[in-house]
Amino acid sequence: TGVDHFGFNIDRTFKQRYLIADNYWKEDGGSILFYTGNEGDIIWFCNNTGFMWDIAEEMKAMLVFAEHRYYGESLPFGADSFSDSRHLNFLTTEQALADFAKLIRYLKRTIPGARNQPVIALGGSYGGMLAAWFRMKYPHLVVGALASSAPIWQFNDLVPCDIFMKIVTTDFSQSGPNCSESIRRSWDAINRLAKKGPGLRWLSEALHLCTPLTKSQDVQRLKDWISETWVNVAMVDYPYESNFLQPLPAWPVKVVCQYFKYSNVPDTVMVQNIFQALNVYYNYSGQAKCLNVSETATSSLGVLGWSYQACTEMVMPTCSDGVDDMFEPHSWNMKEYSDDCFKQWGVRPRPSWIPTMYGGKNISSHTNIIFSNGELDPWSGGGVTKDITDTLLAIVIPNGAHHLDLRASNALDPVSVQLTRSLEVKYMKQWISDFYVRLRKMN
Amino acid sequence: TGVDHFGFNIDRTFKQRYLIADNYWKEDGGSILFYTGNEGDIIWFCNNTGFMWDIAEEMKAMLVFAEHRYYGESLPFGADSFSDSRHLNFLTTEQALADFAKLIRYLKRTIPGARNQPVIALGGSYGGMLAAWFRMKYPHLVVGALASSAPIWQFNDLVPCDIFMKIVTTDFSQSGPNCSESIRRSWDAINRLAKKGPGLRWLSEALHLCTPLTKSQDVQRLKDWISETWVNVAMVDYPYESNFLQPLPAWPVKVVCQYFKYSNVPDTVMVQNIFQALNVYYNYSGQAKCLNVSETATSSLGVLGWSYQACTEMVMPTCSDGVDDMFEPHSWNMKEYSDDCFKQWGVRPRPSWIPTMYGGKNISSHTNIIFSNGELDPWSGGGVTKDITDTLLAIVIPNGAHHLDLRASNALDPVSVQLTRSLEVKYMKQWISDFYVRLRKMN
Numbered sequence: 099t100g101v102d103h104f105g106f107n108i109d110r111t112f113k114q115r116y117l118i119a120d121n122y123w124k125e126d127g128g129s130i131l132f133y134t135g136n137e138g139d140i141i142w143f144c145n146n147t148g149f150m151w152d153i154a155e156e157m158k159a160m161l162v163f164a165e166h167r168y169y170g171e172s173l174p175f176g177a178d179s180f181s182d183s184r185h186l187n188f189l190t191t192e193q194a195l196a197d198f199a200k201l202i203r204y205l206k207r208t209i210p211g212a213r214n215q216p217v218i219a220l221g222g223s224y225g226g227m228l229a230a231w232f233r234m235k236y237p238h239l240v241v242g243a244l245a246s247s248a249p250i251w252q253f254n255d256l257v258p259c260d261i262f263m264k265i266v267t268t269d270f271s272q273s274g275p276n277c278s279e280s281i282r283r284s285w286d287a288i289n290r291l292a293k294k295g296p297g298l299r300w301l302s303e304a305l306h307l308c309t310p311l312t313k314s315q316d317v318q319r320l321k322d323w324i325s326e327t328w329v330n331v332a333m334v335d336y337p338y339e340s341n342f343l344q345p346l347p348a349w350p351v352k353v354v355c356q357y358f359k360y361s362n363v364p365d366t367v368m369v370q371n372i373f374q375a376l377n378v379y380y381n382y383s384g385q386a387k388c389l390n391v392s393e394t395a396t397s398s399l400g401v402l403g404w405s406y407q408a409c410t411e412m413v414m415p416t417c418s419d420g421v422d423d424m425f426e427p428h429s430w431n432m433k434e435y436s437d438d439c440f441k442q443w444g445v446r447p448r449p450s451w452i453p454t455m456y457g458g459k460n461i462s463s464h465t466n467i468i469f470s471n472g473e474l475d476p477w478s479g480g481g482v483t484k485d486i487t488d489t490l491l492a493i494v495i496p497n498g499a500h501h502l503d504l505r506a507s508n509a510l511d512p513v514s515v516q517l518t519r520s521l522e523v524k525y526m527k528q529w530i531s532d533f534y535v536r537l538r539k540m541n
Numbered sequence: 542t543g544v545d546h547f548g549f550n551i552d553r554t555f556k557q558r559y560l561i562a563d564n565y566w567k568e569d570g571g572s573i574l575f576y577t578g579n580e581g582d583i584i585w586f587c588n589n590t591g592f593m594w595d596i597a598e599e600m601k602a603m604l605v606f607a608e609h610r611y612y613g614e615s616l617p618f619g620a621d622s623f624s625d626s627r628h629l630n631f632l633t634t635e636q637a638l639a640d641f642a643k644l645i646r647y648l649k650r651t652i653p654g655a656r657n658q659p660v661i662a663l664g665g666s667y668g669g670m671l672a673a674w675f676r677m678k679y680p681h682l683v684v685g686a687l688a689s690s691a692p693i694w695q696f697n698d699l700v701p702c703d704i705f706m707k708i709v710t711t712d713f714s715q716s717g718p719n720c721s722e723s724i725r726r727s728w729d730a731i732n733r734l735a736k737k738g739p740g741l742r743w744l745s746e747a748l749h750l751c752t753p754l755t756k757s758q759d760v761q762r763l764k765d766w767i768s769e770t771w772v773n774v775a776m777v778d779y780p781y782e783s784n785f786l787q788p789l790p791a792w793p794v795k796v797v798c799q800y801f802k803y804s805n806v807p808d809t810v811m812v813q814n815i816f817q818a819l820n821v822y823y824n825y826s827g828q829a830k831c832l833n834v835s836e837t838a839t840s841s842l843g844v845l846g847w848s849y850q851a852c853t854e855m856v857m858p859t860c861s862d863g864v865d866d867m868f869e870p871h872s873w874n875m876k877e878y879s880d881d882c883f884k885q886w887g888v889r890p891r892p893s894w895i896p897t898m899y900g901g902k903n904i905s906s907h908t909n910i911i912f913s914n915g916e917l918d919p920w921s922g923g924g925v926t927k928d929i930t931d932t933l934l935a936i937v938i939p940n941g942a943h944h945l946d947l948r949a950s951n952a953l954d955p956v957s958v959q960l961t962r963s964l965e966v967k968y969m970k971q972w973i974s975d976f977y978v979r980l981r982k983m984n
Contacts, residue, residue: 100891103894104547104548104633104635104636105547105548105630105631105633106626106629106630106633106853106888106889106891107626107627107629107630107887107888108630109888109889183549183550184550186549186550187548187549187550187551188548190547190548190549192547192635193547196897196898199897199898200897203893203897235678236900237900237906237907238900238901238903238904238906410549444550445549445550445552446549446552448543448549450646451546454639454642454643454646455639455642457679457680457681458681460681461681462979463680463681463908464680465906536905
């Protein structure tokens with residue numbers, strides 16, 4: 099597809115990867131389920147979106163998984179794609195949506211029988227935002243969208259910046275006695291130990307870090323990494339053994355919380371408990387020899403690309419106060435954030451752009467979008483959790499973590515997610531039958 | 542505003558011009574009528590959109606006229622704006638719509654009392670397309686759009702390419718006996734004369750050309766210029782004396798046709814008649830000493846910018862066959878068109894982009910757009926002339942030329958355009974009152 103859909107000076111093209119499965123596709127009365135790929139390798143998302151595979155037969159659907167530009171193998175400038183802000187200039191949501199639009203038109207033109215079929219956009223997390231935005235901006239190409247765990251309101255001041263960390267904290271509070279309180283106290287335990295003479299060395303050994311801490315900034319990095327780990331565990335708090343960001347046991351927050359039963363323990367014991375808890379996330383397999391402070395999730399996620407996106411369009415403010423949440427106080431400082439972005443990428447974020455482009459809270463004139471959110475998912479704080487109109491629907495999954503509904507059905511699924519999925523199928527079938535009714539009227 | 546809304550590498554800004562009139566604006570129950578500027582100086586459009594001024598009091602409306610980037614004084618790179626394809630790279634409909642979006646948000650933020658007011662987009666011709674597209678893409682910013690004479694379907698193969706010239710021809714057929722037939726024959730008269738020895742010189746003198754014809758390509762240029770003149774006269778065939786593209790008498794096509802009553806005349810007489818007819822358009826004031834083949838319309842239109850847009854996004858195919866229309870046969874040759882564009886601007890057009898972006902004929906999921914078209918207007922062939930849904934409405938004005946409804950009311954206006962305007966006001970008031978009902982519900 100074209101590298102720049104919004105300018106004509108650069109006429110370069112690149113290969114966008116997409117996957118197609120048509121085993122259950124029927125030309126007669128069928129549909130096309132189109133996954134709007136997010137910030138990672140599309141094969142990984144394809145393998146973690148079992149819901150689409152589970153419903154393909156019932157929906158007589160062709161499955162399409164479209165990779166997002168600058169991720170996986172869809173690199174506009176090959177190995178140079180991340181070399182500087184000039185090469186990164188085409189990594190935006192608008193370009194990505196235009197890629198999807200051109201791909202759908204291409205598929206309809208080239209696959210016999212696909213032309214007069216309804217397409218539904220589906221996606222989770224950032225991909226869920228893209229699915230929703232795609233329906234908003236290209237309603238002529240998709241009859242509806244399922245946006246799972248899509249925090250389309252985690253921008254600007256649309257929601258309070260502390261909502262994210264509050265939800266993480268609630269998950270931990272509910273998953274074991276004293277759990278969030280212990281974690282709230284753990285930061286100072288680390289701080290106190292770090293200040294002592296051999297503290298950094300002791301911490302490095304107690305936490306089995308691959309690279310020992312040597313300076314005081316390393317301690318901040320360590321705490322940031324641990325915070326991010328608890329956030330990630332909350333996101334993937336699935337009811338069964340899984341392997342999304344990392345291989346994990348069922349209900350991993352509960353497992354982590356087993357090590358935080360007591361908040362009044364000596365600092366050294368607290369750190370040893372942190373180590374045990376970190377092991378749940380980083381060493382469920384038992385193979386890890388040490389813990390790497392620079393990694394928090396699967397390498398299938400495109401960390402570099404996302405860092406650039408977070409420094410341009412995808413500015414999603416978060417903050418914590420240490421009182422209503424279990425993290426160290428951290429205010430949101432746009433100036434500092436912008437300066438850091440400029441240092442790293444040579445660009446400055448435009449935090450109000452996404453609400454300008456995609457409507458912020460004022461989206462009621464759109465139709466046929468399902469917003470599903472798990473109540474355990476910290477991203478649900480920036481999501482749509484109440485119906486906006488008859489056709490802009492919100493589904494909340496009480497025991498659900500990050501886009502649980504998009505995962506393959508599992509014997510351990512709570513009833514709530516089973517119901518969610520059947521509701522989703524019901525609405526999607528309605529969009530499809532509405533489409534065929536209109537088509538018949540026109541002919 | 543920003544030069545590039547869709548990329549972050551270039552952080553440059555420029556001054557966008559806009560005009561505001563708030564004489565009749567009321568904070569209480571008022572509205573904002575926002576003219577989406579098109580390819581020219583905004584003051585000129587402002588002066589030719591009397592409709593907005595006529596209804597300002599009734600609508601308690603603030604009037605805003607926003608200039609389109611790369612036209613008038615809104616030049617992203619000042620005098621260098623047209624220097625090459627690199628500087629022209631930001632001249633697209635998407636950037637222009639984003640300018641409008643940011644301007645509306647800015648006005649709402651900075652003008653006390655404007656925040657909670659409904660905005661309606663209005664525009665004519667290309668500006669009408671922008672108004673319609675603006676409502677489609679930014680429905681959170683405008684409650685509706687009045688798109689007057691907006692040929693949103695004059696792209697790709699959405700309508701037959703010969704429809705435009707057919708309508709011009711019908712206008713001339715209906716405006717005088719033998720008129721279109723005479724014009725159809727006039728091309729060969731020119732051709733025959735041009736072939737003779739002193740033909741070019743004779744033609745140059747008979748037509749009082751400022752620059753004499755010297756080579757055979759000049760003859761093609763001459764005929765193209767004459768064709769374009771008839772097209773323009775058809776576009777501005779207003780029922781009263783006017784000065785839009787040129788100062789003109791009432792019903793100028795009728796006046797032109799007075800010189801084409803006889804189709805069977807010697808070639809020299811035919812050319813003398815052409816000269817008289819051209820004078821209606823180019824010399825109504827009687828001041829012109831000669832006719833200039835390189836000019837067809839007011840200098841308030843940005844010819845350079847539009848030529849670039851026509852070579853990138855705004856590819857609007859036209860053709861003629863000389864049988865169903867009065868022009869020389871001219872097929873639509875995309876390859877040739879693209880090569881010419883590449884020669885002139887170093888860019889190649891993407892003819893299917895506009896339908897991909899803005900939906901082509903499949904726009905029924907949008908709401909609150911009025912498409913008005915004059916039946917005399919050649920651009921009505923690419924316009925929406927039938928209701929699409931209850932809220933995507935078409936109004937056809939039988940005796941109307943190019944966006945007649947947007948012009949100031951005039952004693953000589955046909956009843957049809959008076960009715961059109963009152964319908965338009967009725968719908969716009971409905972959108973406004975719907976807006977206030979929703980607003981009250983929310984508070």
